[in-house]
Amino acid sequence: xxxxxxxxxxxxxxxxxxxxxxxxxxxxxxxxxxxxxxxxxxxxxxxxxxxxxxxxxxxxxxxxxxxxxxxxxxxxxxxxxxxxxxxxxxxxxxxxxxxxxxxxxxxxxxxxxxxxxxxxxxxxxxxxxxxxxxxxxxxxxxxxxxxxxxxxxxxxxxxxxxxxxxxxxxxxxxxxxxxxxxxxxxxxxxxxxxxxxxxxxxxxxxxxxxxxxxxxxxxxxxxxxxxxxxxxxxxxxxxxxxxxxxxxxxxxxxxxxxxxxxxxxxxxxxxxxxxxxxxxxxxxxxxxxxxxxxxxxxxxxxxxxxxxxxx
Numbered sequence: 001x002x003x004x005x006x007x008x009x010x011x012x013x014x015x016x017x018x019x020x021x022x023x024x025x026x027x028x029x030x031x032x033x034x035x036x037x038x039x040x041x042x043x044x045x046x047x048x049x050x051x052x053x054x055x056x057x058x059x060x061x062x063x064x065x066x067x068x069x070x071x072x073x074x075x076x077x078x079x080x081x082x083x084x085x086x087x088x089x090x091x092x093x094x095x096x097x098x099x100x101x102x103x104x105x106x107x108x109x110x111x112x113x114x115x116x117x118x119x120x121x122x123x124x125x126x127x128x129x130x131x132x133x134x135x136x137x138x139x140x141x142x143x144x145x146x147x148x149x150x151x152x153x154x155x156x157x158x159x160x161x162x163x164x165x166x167x168x169x170x171x172x173x174x175x176x177x178x179x180x181x182x183x184x185x186x187x188x189x190x191x192x193x194x195x196x197x198x199x200x201x202x203x204x205x206x207x208x209x210x211x212x213x214x215x216x217x218x219x220x221x222x223x224x225x226x227x228x229x230x231x232x233x234x235x236x237x238x239x240x241x242x243x244x245x246x247x248x249x250x251x252x253x254x255x256x257x258x259x260x261x262x263x264x265x266x267x268x269x270x271x272x273x274x275x276x277x278x279x280x281x282x283x284x285x286x287x288x289x290x291x292x293x294x295x296x297x298x299x300x301x302x303x304x305x306x307x308x309x310x311x
Contacts, residue, residue: 008135
């Protein structure tokens with residue numbers, strides 16, 4: 001069994017901290033940090049920290065793409081990126097301390113040809129039954145959201161365990177192919193079903209629809225309200241620990257990577273959920289990905305409740 005992540009739109013993330021942000025002025029920063037990023041990349045990094053070897057797939061372009069690949073190799077993570085023309089994007093996240101505001105500037109990324117898309121699909125066709133593939137994030141120019149359906153069909157036919165973490169409504173078209181796990185947040189659920197949801201109970205009700213329509217598991221991320229794990233047999237719900245939020249950009253990826261690692265290690269669901277919520281919060285409370293040094297302490301603030309699944 002092998003584990004893969006796929007990031008269609010790799011990124012280098014530049015994190016900046018400044019006291020204030022004034023227009024038309026030179027704003028001096030207090031701190032800055034550059035990170036190899038992209039949702040699947042983050043999942044790869046988290047799983048590797050937890051002892052799960054994996055290979056990163058996706059499209060890379062230019063010296064920025066090379067930087068990400070070199071960094072992953074330094075972390076002893078395998079890669080099989082497809083090289084494309086252009087430049088892998090650089091995103092900018094700015095924390096403004098005096099107003100406690102966070103600004104997120106996210107670029108489009110390179111344009112991908114149909115030939116390169118076919119190359120990626122051919123890679124996925126070579127995966128083996130029982131493998132795991134985590135497909136995450138936004139799509140670069142030239143790639144239609146229908147690619148999620150194409151990948152779902154391939155994984156269903158190849159008996160590959162597919163995990164999808166993306167906001168496109170086409171995710172609903174993937175349900176008939178029984179993906180192993182979906183990880184929506186509250187905004188995505190509302191967008192997919194064209195409705196307004198105002199309570200945890202309402203979110204759970206719509207997440208159950210994902211299970212009923214084919215998803216084997218759903219991990220519903222509710223930000224500062226915690227998260228809910230739904231299987232075909234049960235619902236597990238947990239709160240988030242308290243702390244000072246510094247960066248929310250990678251918290252969901254940390255949550256997902258931690259959960260997948262726990263699943264692959266055979267951890268009990270409630271235990272895995274608690275650790276995943278703590279790890280996601282740990283990342284939110286710092287500038288980069290968690291190093292898991294505070295996760296045990298954060299777990300002490302989390303209560304997991306289990307309820308029988310009711311259709």
